[in-house]
Amino acid sequence: GIPDSSPPTAPLPTPKSAHASVSTTGGMSCSAPGLLDFVNASPTPFNLVSVASAKLKSRGFVELKEEEPWNKGALKAGGKYFFARAASTFVAFAIGGAFEASNGCKVVGAHTDSPxxxxxxxxxxxxHGYMQLGVECYGGGLWHTWFDRELSLAGSVVVETGGKFERRLLHMKKPILRIPHLCIHLQTADERAKLDVNKETHLAPILQMIESEVNKPKDADACKDSDARHAPELLSLIAAELGCAVGAIKDLDVTLFDTQGGQIWGPKSEFLSSPRLDNQVHCYTAIEALADHACGGGLAGDGQASVITLFDHEEVGSDSTHGAGSPLMQDVIARLCKAFGGDEDALRVCVRNSFLISADVAHAIHPNYAAKHEGNHAPLLNKGTVIKTNSNQRYATTAATGFIVRELSRRADVGCQEFVVRNDCPCGSTIGPIIASKTGVRTVDVGVPSLSMHSIRETIGCEDVVSNYKLFLQFFSGFEALDRDCSFL
Incomplete structure (x- = not known):
C-alpha cells in the first residue's frame, strides 16, 4: 500500500476498547488505527483500489481480468479472487468449498468515492498575480469546510512510455494548494451570516504567485511540450512526482485532498475524525471481513460465495460504466454461476438465494441539532451499526432484510441501531435501492453512524469500526445457516 502522508503524532492514552482489534488465524486485524492507515493511503478511489488489491494479494487472492473468460477453469471452489473496473471500482469474492451454481452470494456493497x-x-x-487551478465540484460537499486547509493532489495520470500509454497513480504528500477564506473585515453582515459559497468563483485554489519571465525557473524550457490545458508549473510538479518527462503526461483524473491525516481523539480516545469516512470506513471493514473469513478456515463448508463490491460514482448518482447503476453486480453473479455450470434457470435461483448488505454511513444524532432527528430513531456513536429504513424506498430495507441484520448482530454480540428520517426532512439514498431494483437481490441498507457527513473531515466512533467488521464477518460465516431457518415469502 501507499504509506501514510500524515506527520506522526503522539497518541492520547487509549483504553483497550477504543483501539481494540479483532483478528483470526489469518493474521489480519481490524481496528480504528488500521482504518486511519487505510484512509490516509487512499486519497482517491484509484489509490483505494491499489491499496485494496495489495491487501488481498498478500492474503492469497488471485487477480482476475474481466476481459478474459472465467468459465474455463479460472474459478474453483475454495478460491479467492478480485478484479477492478476502470481502476476505481473494486470487486473481490471467496468461493465456498461447497459452492454450487444456484447457491447464491453473500454481498457487502459500499462505495469508493466521496465529495x-x-x-x-x-x-x-x-x-491578480496568483496562479490558481480550475476545479469542479464532485458530489454534494460541505464546501466551506475546504477553506483554509493545506491541500494536495492525487489520482490517475495517463503517461506515455516508449510509444505506449499507461495509467499511473499520483499521491503528492506535500501541501501545494490552499483555498483562503475572505477575511471578516471585507464581508458584509449578510455575507457573514449566510456563509454562502459560490462554487464557481470562491473555490479556485492558489498554487503559487505568477513569476515574471526573468524569474522563471531554469527548467522552463522542459515544459515547452507540455499539455497547454494545464499550467506548466503544475505539470512539472506531477512529472517530478511520477518520475517522467513533462511531455509524457497526456491526461489527468486528479482530485484535491486534505493532507492532514485522520486522528483519534477525545479524553478516552473514543472518536475518529478523518477525510473520506463516507464511505471508506465500509470499504475497509468489508475488505478485512472478507479476507478474514476466506483465510481463517471459513470457506471449507461454505456453500455460497462471499462477495464485496466497492463502487465508484455513488456520490453523483451511480449511473456509469462502473457505478452501482451499471451491470457490474449482475455480471459478477452471472459469471460466478456460469463458471460452475449453471444455466439461465440456475442463475435466477442464484439471484433469489443471494443477499446484499448495502453499507453507507448513517446520520448520528448531533447534540447541537437534536431536533433534526426523529426521537425514536436517533443513532449514537459507538453503539453499533445502524439499519436504515425508508418506506418511500430511498433505502431498500424491508422487515425481512432488517430482521436478518438484527439477528446477525445478536449472534455477533454487537450493537444494532435504527434510523428513519423525520417526515419533514428530505432523505438521502444509497446503492441499495439501485442494485435491488436492477437485480432482484434481497437488500438491506446499513451504516456506521457519523457526524459531519460530507465535510472535508467527518467523525465516527472507534468502537463502531470493530463492531461493523464483526457484523460483516458474521454475515459471511453465518448467513447461509440463518437463511435456511427463515421462511419469508
Whole structure:
C-alpha cells in the first residue's frame, strides 16, 4: 500500500476498547488505527483500489481480468479472487468449498468515492498575480469546510512510455494548494451570516504567485511540450512526482485532498475524525471481513460465495460504466454461476438465494441539532451499526432484510441501531435501492453512524469500526445457516 502522508503524532492514552482489534488465524486485524492507515493511503478511489488489491494479494487472492473468460477453469471452489473496473471500482469474492451454481452470494456493497474538488479538463487559471487551478465540484460537499486547509493532489495520470500509454497513480504528500477564506473585515453582515459559497468563483485554489519571465525557473524550457490545458508549473510538479518527462503526461483524473491525516481523539480516545469516512470506513471493514473469513478456515463448508463490491460514482448518482447503476453486480453473479455450470434457470435461483448488505454511513444524532432527528430513531456513536429504513424506498430495507441484520448482530454480540428520517426532512439514498431494483437481490441498507457527513473531515466512533467488521464477518460465516431457518415469502 501507499504509506501514510500524515506527520506522526503522539497518541492520547487509549483504553483497550477504543483501539481494540479483532483478528483470526489469518493474521489480519481490524481496528480504528488500521482504518486511519487505510484512509490516509487512499486519497482517491484509484489509490483505494491499489491499496485494496495489495491487501488481498498478500492474503492469497488471485487477480482476475474481466476481459478474459472465467468459465474455463479460472474459478474453483475454495478460491479467492478480485478484479477492478476502470481502476476505481473494486470487486473481490471467496468461493465456498461447497459452492454450487444456484447457491447464491453473500454481498457487502459500499462505495469508493466521496465529495471532492476535481481538476477541470482545462485547469490553467490565474488572477491578480496568483496562479490558481480550475476545479469542479464532485458530489454534494460541505464546501466551506475546504477553506483554509493545506491541500494536495492525487489520482490517475495517463503517461506515455516508449510509444505506449499507461495509467499511473499520483499521491503528492506535500501541501501545494490552499483555498483562503475572505477575511471578516471585507464581508458584509449578510455575507457573514449566510456563509454562502459560490462554487464557481470562491473555490479556485492558489498554487503559487505568477513569476515574471526573468524569474522563471531554469527548467522552463522542459515544459515547452507540455499539455497547454494545464499550467506548466503544475505539470512539472506531477512529472517530478511520477518520475517522467513533462511531455509524457497526456491526461489527468486528479482530485484535491486534505493532507492532514485522520486522528483519534477525545479524553478516552473514543472518536475518529478523518477525510473520506463516507464511505471508506465500509470499504475497509468489508475488505478485512472478507479476507478474514476466506483465510481463517471459513470457506471449507461454505456453500455460497462471499462477495464485496466497492463502487465508484455513488456520490453523483451511480449511473456509469462502473457505478452501482451499471451491470457490474449482475455480471459478477452471472459469471460466478456460469463458471460452475449453471444455466439461465440456475442463475435466477442464484439471484433469489443471494443477499446484499448495502453499507453507507448513517446520520448520528448531533447534540447541537437534536431536533433534526426523529426521537425514536436517533443513532449514537459507538453503539453499533445502524439499519436504515425508508418506506418511500430511498433505502431498500424491508422487515425481512432488517430482521436478518438484527439477528446477525445478536449472534455477533454487537450493537444494532435504527434510523428513519423525520417526515419533514428530505432523505438521502444509497446503492441499495439501485442494485435491488436492477437485480432482484434481497437488500438491506446499513451504516456506521457519523457526524459531519460530507465535510472535508467527518467523525465516527472507534468502537463502531470493530463492531461493523464483526457484523460483516458474521454475515459471511453465518448467513447461509440463518437463511435456511427463515421462511419469508
Amino acid at each position: 471532492v474538488l476535481k481538476l477541470k479538463p482545462v485547469s490553467k487559471k490565474s488572477g
